[in-house]
Amino acid sequence: MHQADAHTETGTVPPDVTGTEDTLELRLTEELLALLGDSPAAVAAEAGASALVGDPGAWSPVPTPAGPFRLVAVEPERDLPVISRWMNDPAVAAFWELAGPEAVTAAHLRRQLGGDGRSVPCLGVLGGTPMSYWEIYRADLDPLARHYPARPHDMGVHLLIGAVGDRGRGVGSILLRAVSDLVLGNRPLCGRVVAEPDLRNTPSVSAFLSAGFRFCAEVDLPDKRAALMVRDRAHREHL
Numbered sequence: 001m002h003q004a005d006a007h008t009e010t011g012t013v014p015p016d017v018t019g020t021e022d023t024l025e026l027r028l029t030e031e032l033l034a035l036l037g038d039s040p041a042a043v044a045a046e047a048g049a050s051a052l053v054g055d056p057g058a059w060s061p062v063p064t065p066a067g068p069f070r071l072v073a074v075e076p077e078r079d080l081p082v083i084s085r086w087m088n089d090p091a092v093a094a095f096w097e098l099a100g101p102e103a104v105t106a107a108h109l110r111r112q113l114g115g116d117g118r119s120v121p122c123l124g125v126l127g128g129t130p131m132s133y134w135e136i137y138r139a140d141l142d143p144l145a146r147h148y149p150a151r152p153h154d155m156g157v158h159l160l161i162g163a164v165g166d167r168g169r170g171v172g173s174i175l176l177r178a179v180s181d182l183v184l185g186n187r188p189l190c191g192r193v194v195a196e197p198d199l200r201n202t203p204s205v206s207a208f209l210s211a212g213f214r215f216c217a218e219v220d221l222p223d224k225r226a227a228l229m230v231r232d233r234a235h236r237e238h239l
Helices: 030-036 038-045 076-087 090-096 102-115 171-186 202-212
Strands: 069-074 120-126 129-138 155-161 192-195 212-222 224-232
Touching: 030 102, 038 192, 069 129, 069 171, 069 212, 076 102, 120 171, 129 171, 155 171, 155 212, 171 202, 202 212, 202 224
Parallel strands: 155 192
Antiparallel strands: 069 120, 120 129, 129 155, 192 224, 212 224
16 A cells, blocks of 8 residues: 555645545455454444444543643545645655645545445544644555465554654654554454555654554565564563
């Protein structure tokens, strides 16, 4: 995926034409859900939320050294202008490749919000101010799973920090730790959180390392060479 966890420290496009794919072309049958541990009964029980990822917007706010932080589910009517503005920041556009009119970002959000729940877009709100964009997704059901030894219930994160003043001073690492803790705390079947920042994005890779992720491998994805970063549930208290 081109979403490269961009800068954690640092004409109208048709809806289906962005040069990348967001999810595997894969039907989530009852048999597949059962194999992954997502039984149809459990899926049905999570009314109003994604059974595959959960409902990050309902997760409790957490204190961080940078201030109270929470995830808020994206509402395009409310959030599209600010997210599109962030995508047009050259430092972000270099990795997310979603610069252009609002329709470009709108199409990207529409595919996630209209999909089967394998990826949930959120705003990150720090001290009451929206300042980052997140995608919380099932890495084991994502195209990324074709390129690394995925495990059932692996969760993934993409991140961009929108405000220039929040880049380069450790906020990315603080929030990556907070969000990966939220994922592990709210998704008990998830054993690890993964990410795949572009290897060229050295500040991003450093932020993941500072947040308790470990570097596992270099991965050749269709549109970039990425650093596979992993934060394990078993080791999170020690890193």
